[in-house]
Amino acid sequence: MANSRSGDGMIDRTVRVLETFTADRTTQSLSELSRRSGLPLSTTHRIVEGLVAPGLLERDDDRRLRLGPRLWELALRGSRVQRLRQAALPHMQQVQAVVREHTQLAVLEDDEALFLERLSHPDAGANITRIAGRLPLHASSAGLVLLAYADAATRRRVLAAPLVRLTPDTTTDPAALDTLLDRVRREGGVVAKGTVETVSTGVAVPVIVRGEAVAALAVVLPRGADVAGPREQLVQAARRTATDLEAEDRKAFR
Incomplete structure (x- = not known):
């Protein structure tokens, strides 16, 4: 070449x-x-x-x-992201039917959150996420989950880089972000109020397959919305997605 x-x-x-x-x-x-x-x-x-x-x-x-x-x-032939999207989509649709705002799926790619899918209600509030678009790990709810479950080298690299402030609520202090990421792992998810857009709240949980967080499922709600119900919906959807992915893996090796 x-x-x-x-x-x-x-x-x-x-x-x-x-x-x-x-x-x-x-x-x-x-x-x-x-x-x-x-x-x-x-x-x-x-x-x-x-x-x-x-x-x-x-x-x-x-x-x-x-x-x-x-x-x-x-790009779709044998793509791991397409396989992940297909496994998650039915469960995302169930979440979206309840929350009627925005439900989305993201993976870690080049130290950013890459969004594979987004479902939105016509009357839903603000959301800048786009399919095949990216958001900073330290700002978006899905990104915070992906970073919290990432390997140590990725975490150190992101914490050492400039952390851009998207809103007054975006965490840009490395020490504070490090503490936040520890809490995300302990609690198994995050509620991020106004960190990407001041009027919105992001709620995200990991999709964990064989001990590895392969993706994050998230909803974007109006800032004052109740988050308890949507978070439980996400947890259940993430578990079902992981189960489906593991079943596919077992089938492939038969």
């Missing part, structure tokens, strides 16, 4: 191009891709043509580029 002058391989450069697409930036011109990826226009053009041919990227009527359905198709 040929390297660029910077030492990046072709796969690294291809990933840089793909990573310029976001939930808010779904189409881009070739020059925008070049600028945002930091790659020369000629290199970007070669990469784009290589991605368009198999359908990983596609052009719209204005010749702007967007992610292609082929990329989505390949």
